[in-house]
Amino acid sequence: MTRDVAIVAFGQSEHRRDSSEFSEVEMLMPVLHEVLGQVGLTTDRIDFTCSGSSDYLAGRAFSFTMALDGVGAWPPIAESHVEMDGAWALYEAWVKILTGEAETALVYAYGKSSPGDLRGVLTRQLDPYYVAPLWPDPVALAALQARTLIDAGLTDEHRLAAITARHGDRTGADEYVVRPLRRRDCPPIRDGAAAVVLAAGDTARGLCPQPAWIRGMDHRIEAHSLGVRDLTDSPSTRLAAERAGAFDAPVDTAELHAPFSSQEVVLRRALRLDDTVAVNPSGGPLVANPVMAAGLIRLGEAAARIHRGQSGRALAHATSGPCLQQNLVAVLEAS
C-alpha cells in the first residue's frame, strides 16, 4: 500500500422526505454531473466506477442497473457494485486504485426510503430464522442500545438532548418513539444520493487544489446477534480506527455515521474523541440519513472540509447493520 489516493470531489442531492416525483436515476444524475464538473472530468476519463445501493429499498431486483443506464456505460466501463452503503463502494474503488489498475474512480450511492415503510423494511436484514420473524425495527433495537447505555451510566436523556441540540433545531420533537428515544434522537427518513471522485497521486493534484488524501481506511464487522454483543461498546469501530491510523495523531474533525443520538455516545468512546474535535459539523445523520448514501456522505463531508481548508486531519465513519454492527473508518489529511 504505497499509493497516495485522495477524494477530489464530493456532491450530494437535496435529501427529501418524499421523492415520488423523481426516479432513482433522476435523483442521482445531477449529483454525478456536479462531482464530475467540480474536477472537469467526463465519464470517459474515469477508470473505475463503483456504487452502493439496495434492491430492498428499490423493491426490484438488479435495481442498480437502472442507475448504470443513466451513468452511461458506453463504451463499456470497468464497474462494480456493493449491496452496501456507498462508503464500502468507496473502499472497493480505493483498493482498485491501490492495485495500480486505475488512476481515477467514480463512486456513488443512493437510496429511496419513501416508497416503503423503512422501519419495516430494515427488519428484513435481521437473522431470518430467529429474529426477523419478530419484526424488531431499527428504532426499537437502537432504543435497546440506548437503554443499555443509560443503565451503564454512560449517558442519560439530558445528555442525549444535548447531542441532538448540536444538530440543528430539533425542538418540538420530544415525544417518545420507543423509550428512551424521542423523535429528535432518531434520524429523519430521507431519500437521497451522493457521489465522490477518487484520484491517485499527481492526477489528484492536477484535479483539485486541496485533495483530501486517504491516509488509511479499514472496516470491521461484529457478531450479528445482539445477545452476544456489548451494545455500550463498538470494538469494530475501534479496531477499524486503529488499522486506519486514526490514533496515530489527533484529528480536528470527525464525521460520524451515528443515525441515533445514543450511537454518537458509543462512537465517541470507541474513537476517543474529546471536545476539541468538531463532531459532525455537517449536521450528521440526525439531519439527513438517506439510507445507503449516508455513510458515503460522511466521507464526502469530511473531505469537503479539507477541500475548503477547514480541516487538516479528519476522521470519517460509516456504519451498517443493527446497533452499529459493521463500521468503516477513514482518515483524511490535507497534506
Added chain:
Amino acid sequence: MSREPVAVIGIGQTKHVAARHDVSIAGLVREAARRALSDAELGWADIDAVVIGKAPDFFEGVMMPELYLADALGAVGKPMLRVHTAGSVGGSTALVAANLVAARVHRTVLTVAFEKQSESNAMWGLSLPIPFQQPLLAGAGGFFAPHVRAYIRRSGAPDTVGSLVAYKDRRNALKNPYAHVRDPGITLEQVRSSSMLWDPIRYLETCPSSDGACAMVLGDTAVARRAPRPPAWLRGGAMRSEPTMFAGKDYVSPRAGRDCAADVYRQAGITEPRREIDVVEMYVPFSWYEPMWLENLGFAAEGEGWKLTESGVTEIDGELPVNPSGGVLSTNPIGASGMIRFAEAALQVRGQAGEHQVDGARLALGHAYGGGSQFFSMWLVGCERPEA
C-alpha cells in the same frame, strides 16, 4: 508499483441440489467455506478478510444477508464486503477479493458466493412489477430467447446445435460429484424432444434452480508457498459493464464481453486464445450461449462458434473443452454460478478436478455474465506464477 501475484490455494463447494432443507443459509455458506479452508489446510484465524457475493436479496428474502452471515463465515472482527453485480456476481466477488491481495491490503482472503433458491422463487423474484418500467417478462429465459433467435438467424446455425451443448454438459455433470442435475440415462433424443419453454430453448437446454455455495481461499506469494496443494495463479482478471438497453446494443455479442476478454488476454499476454487456453468454464445458462460466447470471447470468428460445438471441439476430450464440470446447465445457484466457473477453472490448472479433469490443463478461463447481457467478469488462471 506492481500488483502482488494472487494464488487460489483452497476451493470448496457444496453438493448442489434443488433444495437444501437440512441446512440454514448460514449452514450452506459455512459448508463451502470449511471445505475451502480444509483444502488450503487453514483455519478461520488464518483469514484476514471475507468477500461475499450473491444475486438479488429477493431470492432468499433477506436484505443484506452478509450481516447475519458474519458469524457463520468467521468474519467477526474482520472486514467483510458484499458484492452484487447481477449474474456475474460470483466472478466479480472473486475479483474484488483478489484485488485485496493484489493491492497488498490483505494476505489471505476468503471469498464465498451462494444462492439458496429454494427459499423463494427466482423467476418471480426477478420479475417484480415496477410502475413505468419495462418488465423483465417471466424470468431470464423470456429475456434471452429472442437474442438466441437473433444469433441463429445471423449465423445460420442449424437448429440442432443447442441440444448438442445440453447433451454434452449434462454428460459432463456425471463426472462431477457436486453437480446438481445428474441423469445417467440422458440421450440426445430426450433433449430434442423435451418441452419447448421459450422458443428455441427447450426444457433440457435450460439451467436448473439450485441451492449451493462455492468458496475459495486466495493468498499472496508467501501464503501460496506454504500451501499444501498446487495453487492456481491469477494471470488476468477484468470486469466490464454496459447499459441494459440502448440503440445499437448487440445482445448477441455484447461489446462489454469482448472488451473484458481482450483486457484479460492482454494482462496474460495471450494473442491466440483458441490455441493458448486449454479449458474454459463459461456461463451458459441456456444451451445456445456456448456458441455465442465462443465468438464473443474470441475462440471463434463471428458466426463460426456453432461449428466448434457441432464438430466436438468443446467436448471434454476435444481440443477446447468447455464446461467439463457440467456448467451452469447442470448447476445454477445463481449468485454462486460465476464463482463456480472461476473455481472450476482453478481446479483444472491445479490438477484437482477429479473425474472431469482435462489432461494437461495449464491455462483456464473462468467466465460469468449477468443482467441483460451487460455485466461481465472473467479470470484466467494458470499453474505458473506470473512475474510480480
